[in-house]
Amino acid sequence: DIQMTQSPASLSASLEEIVTITCQASQDIGNYLSWYQQKLGKSPQLLIHSATSLADGVPSRFSGSRSGTQYSLKINRLQVEDTGIYYCLQHYSAPLTFGSGTKLEIK
């Protein structure tokens, strides 16, 4: 199984700050990587797909990047509504695997 090692586990940042969350894949997964935001008591929502493509309706302050088997989600100009838990997902091979999640709080 492909392991997705996500860091940090939690993050506290100020409004307007820039934050970065990373996922390290245990093997090559190409661009089959997506990012999701989950707010308290809600379903996950797609932010980024294909490693770098912004999903429809997602603010442009979210962006994704890839360097080899390391994938990053960057949030520019952090807003209050960005609070939540963020997950990466590899869709390269079954079983599909998620990262362990990053809990983002606003200071």
Added chain:
Amino acid sequence: QVNLLQSGAALVKPGASVKLSCKASGYTFTDYYIHWVKQSHGKSLEWIGYINPNSGYTNYNEKFKSKATLTVDKSTNTAYMELSRLTSEDSATYYCTREYPYYFDYWGQGVMVTVSS
């Protein structure tokens, strides 16, 4: 607009089975795979498996092969997941989600299953 409407919360006894539903609307049901995902309380997400609504083909996470059975009813645009021989380890929120190739673009609202005597 695309919508995945899941059945309501379930309280079931240990050893019993439960069948969860996921009714799709707003798109052609047979054009997209439906996946199921488990989230134990306060934990991350686990992929259970998927079904191709057109062919009925399924692919399961080995961990859930003897636990979950995925089916569809094309006449009602509904996907089902039956969980069998329930234990406390199966208490969780379960999501159905639609796959646009290689990512999940729409999710159901989730259904909480509680296993308790």
